[in-house]
Amino acid sequence: MRARxxxxxxxxxxxxxxxxAVIAEAGYAGASFSRIAKHAGLSSTGMISYHFAGKDDLFAACITEIEQVTGAFMEPRIAAAVGPVAQLRAYVESNVALVGQHPDEVRALIELVRNxxxxxxxxxxxxxxxxxxxxGQAAGVFRAFDARTVALxxxxxxxxxxxxxAAAVPEPAELARLGRExxxxxxxxxxxxxEGGTT
Amino acid sequence: MRARxxxxxxxxxxxxxxxxAVIAEAGYAGASFSRIAKHAGLSSTGMISYHFAGKDDLFAACITEIEQVTGAFMEPRIAAAVGPVAQLRAYVESNVALVGQHPDEVRALIELVRNxxxxxxxxxxxxxxxxxxxxGQAAGVFRAFDARTVALxxxxxxxxxxxxxAAAVPEPAELARLGRExxxxxxxxxxxxxEGGTT
Amino acid sequence: MRARxxxxxxxxxxxxxxxxAVIAEAGYAGASFSRIAKHAGLSSTGMISYHFAGKDDLFAACITEIEQVTGAFMEPRIAAAVGPVAQLRAYVESNVALVGQHPDEVRALIELVRNxxxxxxxxxxxxxxxxxxxxGQAAGVFRAFDARTVALxxxxxxxxxxxxxAAAVPEPAELARLGRExxxxxxxxxxxxxEGGTT
Amino acid sequence: MRARxxxxxxxxxxxxxxxxAVIAEAGYAGASFSRIAKHAGLSSTGMISYHFAGKDDLFAACITEIEQVTGAFMEPRIAAAVGPVAQLRAYVESNVALVGQHPDEVRALIELVRNxxxxxxxxxxxxxxxxxxxxGQAAGVFRAFDARTVALxxxxxxxxxxxxxAAAVPEPAELARLGRExxxxxxxxxxxxxEGGTT
DNA sequence: TATGAATGAGGATTCATTCAT
DNA sequence: AATGAATGAATCCTCATTCAT
Incomplete structure (x- = not known):
């Protein structure tokens, strides 16, 4: 095995x-211990409680794991971009492209972050x-706006x-187009x- | 089908x-019949089942009610705007402003729509x-983009x-600023x- | 599917x-999970759901169990009889005699089969x-009749x-008499x- | 209307x-007040409780009603038969024939009597x-047997x-054949x- | 480590019945 | 006579968690 x-x-x-996998398939609300245990081939949910302090702990571990996987994909792509604007673009495009590589992780992370x-x-x-x-605003490459609101x-x-x-993974080319859009x-x-302001 | x-x-x-109110306070997952009944001052959850065919029916009624309330606030403001761009702005600003008037309805609708x-x-x-x-694209006031993706x-x-x-309603002035942003x-x-494209 | x-x-x-026991005592309709749990000394009905997939599963297990018990009693007695007529008699008599040995199982099976x-x-x-x-008809030991209707x-x-x-178990001698009747x-x-037919 | x-x-x-009608269609267990009220075109089950002391009372009234209907069909046919044997035959045949005339009443009565x-x-x-x-035994037209057990x-x-x-009403001819069988x-x-005993 | 059993609370829904109007 | 609202118990089932082995 060695895949740990x-x-x-x-x-x-x-x-x-x-x-x-279960969150990706059944959503946050559908991710019960029993379903997870069944998926993992465990005969009882007790094993989950044994390894994790509770649901929060388990989910936190999932987030950590997912961030590792997604980070490995996205970070080099973002790091390769030069300047705040190109990096913003790289973040968005690599995040969308990630769907093609790790759809389950992407789905699960969004569910987790949402709930x-x-x-x-x-x-x-x-x-x-x-x-x-x-x-970027300080560097003059972004206009003046409320950074918190825009980030959100x-x-x-x-x-x-x-x-x-992620709900219905398209082909890579279509995925790339979505990212560029x-x-x-x-x-x-x-x-x-x-020069002059718009409205 | 009887008249109400x-x-x-x-x-x-x-x-x-x-x-x-309960959805706004406890989220979609926390909106159990018993919590709703308690909030409504009902002695049992049976009363809810008496008035509504099921959870879907109840939630549908909530959506209808909320849309009525929000529509009454937003629609005239949007209708007063002239042209697609101004209307887009009016939609966004009136939706944010709505938070000051009906924060519970706004929170609940988002939870409902999400789940x-x-x-x-x-x-x-x-x-x-x-x-x-x-x-708007046909009229030349929006640039060419994937309408579906951008809408999403x-x-x-x-x-x-x-x-x-809605989670922590700010003052009206701050709300207005958020909307404009x-x-x-x-x-x-x-x-x-x-003239020349960027990037 | 795991081995038990x-x-x-x-x-x-x-x-x-x-x-x-509960079905025998309270009938099919009265056999609720809570009553069964109470009889079994379980603190909650959840335990039943833990061991059985649902009511159907539980009842199927009961039927299997009862058939094992009744089969062990009746089958040798029927097998000892020679010829279709004697076997019919053996079936009836051993089934009635069974009431003296396993009245609850007999009552429960009838309720289950009925519902x-x-x-x-x-x-x-x-x-x-x-x-x-x-x-037996082919062998000439039964007269000509609608086998299905008569069986029913x-x-x-x-x-x-x-x-x-089974509702009020009589003494073995009386039971034997009932069976013979x-x-x-x-x-x-x-x-x-x-020779000549009757009417 | 006048059909009372x-x-x-x-x-x-x-x-x-x-x-x-509801018992015939949904069985004894399925005959809830709400279902009966719906069938009767009543807007609430309260009306049933108003007219009947309880479920037992309602069911007793049903039995009375059904017996009237079935009696009107069967009694003259039985009365027309001469002698205990012919009357037994008439009872059985008219009861089976009744299925063709009043299937709902027959189904409901059996459900009621059973439960x-x-x-x-x-x-x-x-x-x-x-x-x-x-x-009939006293008259010598029936053999000696345990009258209670045989009646049961x-x-x-x-x-x-x-x-x-009654579950799938056959044609009258087939019904008549069943009755004769x-x-x-x-x-x-x-x-x-x-003359000589059998077996 | 791992298993299987047990717990107790909470889930939605249906039920017969009562009551004010 | 009739309605609609309300009650409270009961239904089966699932949940996260605990514990002895």
Missing amino acids: TFTESGRRAQIVASTI AAQSPAVNGRLALFEEHFRA ALTSGLDAVVATA LADLYVRATAPVP | TFTESGRRAQIVASTI AAQSPAVNGRLALFEEHFRA ALTSGLDAVVATA LADLYVRATAPVP | TFTESGRRAQIVASTI AAQSPAVNGRLALFEEHFRA ALTSGLDAVVATA LADLYVRATAPVP | TFTESGRRAQIVASTI AAQSPAVNGRLALFEEHFRA ALTSGLDAVVATA LADLYVRATAPVP
Whole structure:
């Protein structure tokens, strides 16, 4: 087997993987211990309680695991981009492209972020965007706007597009087109005002 | 199919109101019959089943009620705007402003739309935006983009901002500012390309 | 599909036994999970759902258990009889005698067969009788009659006598007399016509 | 309308008729007040409780009504027969034939008799048969047997055949054949022993 | 570690009945 | 006579969690 993360012992990792699969398939509300146990081939839910302090703990472990997987895909792509605007574009495009690689993880993360009471993950990404926008504004590559509000709107819009795509994964080319569409939208939305203001 | 009395028979309306309040407070998953009954001052959940065929029926009634309330607030404001761009701005601003008037209804509707498996409400709004964008593109006031994807991203971003605002309702002035921020964002995101394209 | 332990895992068997007792005492309609749980000394009905997939599953297990018990009693007695007529008599008499040994099982089986929408058990016995009559007719030991209708009437009559006896179990001698009475009735009812027919 | 029995006021009769229809269609267990009310076109179950002291009272009224209907059909046919044997035959045949005329009433009565805790109706018929057999034995037209046991077996067998026929009403000719089959069976089963004993 | 059993609360829904109007 | 609203118990079932083995 050997297909385990280095952070967790075998069973834990197996349970986390099953949880992600179940959330992706049945949604947050449908992810009961018994369903997860069945998926994991466990004969009882007791094993889950043994390995995790509770549902919150299990879900937190899932978020950690998913972030590792998605980070490995997205981070190099974002790092390869130069400048705040290109990085924004890279974030959006790689996030959409990620659907083609790890649809279950993407679906599960969105469900978790949507339902799990204010995890550090969701706040982290929000803060990341907000900070990114502020830095870009200081550098003059983004126009003046309320960074927090815009970060919230854009990350949520991104999630919605990604979730829809993950529900019925399109071909890579179509996925790339979706990413470009959305990145265009976000770049234009945040671009500096050229000369005279619009309305 | 029998005709119902004027105020929706009193109790029915009261149950709907309580359901909206409970969803706003405890979320979709937390809106159990017993919690709703307690909020409504009913001695048992049987009364809810007496008035509504089931949870779907109750939630549908809530959506209808909320749409009536929100429509009464937003529609005249949108109708007063001239042209697709101004109407987009009016939609966004009046939706955010609505939070100050009916925060519970706004929160509940978002929860319902998010969870009640593909209601006509959510599809309706999405189709409305999509159609609005296509018409504006034909008129040359919106640039060329994938109307469906953009509609999805922008409505979801709007929901997120509205939901966040509804969670801790700010003062009207701050609410108005939020609305303008978001409307600006959306107008710029969809504005026609002046001469040379960006990026 | 997992293999079950020897005594049907202890609790399972206990629940089945309690269910049989409750059905015998309170009838099919009165056999609620809560009553069964109380009889079995369980603190909640959840335990029953834990061991059985549902009411159908539980009842099916009861039928299996009862058939095992009754089969062990009746089958050797029937097998010892020679010829279709003697076997018919042996079936009836051993079935009535069974009441003295397992009154609860007999009562419960009749209730189950009467209510559990066309179980294989009831159809099986009916088909068995029908086939038995046809074979006997071919051998000339039964007169010509509609095998299906007669099978239906006689098995139902047998059930009624057995159920009545099980409601207030008489002494073995009286039980034996009842069995002989009924066997006589059935043997005469199905006997070949000697010379001139009656009317 | 004018289609009311002389025993009950309009609404009562209507409720009784609906109850019979519902029991025939949904069985004893399925005959809830709400279903009966719906069938009767009543907007609430309160009306049933108003007219009847309880479920037992309602069901008793149904039995009375059904016995009137069935008696009107069967009694003249039985009265036309001469002698205990012919009367037994007439009872069986007219009871089976009744299925063609009043299937709902037949179905409902069997359900009621089977479930309603020992009504006078079922005991009455049993006593009637028993007494009939005793009288016939005294007259020498029936052989010596346990009148009570035989009455129980034969009435139950008759019920089963009738219930099966009522579940999918056959053509009158087939119904008549069934009746003759069963009557033959019962007449032979109870016939005096000619010379030497059988078996 | 892992299993299977047990718990107790909570889920929606249906039921017969009562009562004010 | 009739309605509609209300009650409270009972239905089966699922849940997360605990515990002895």
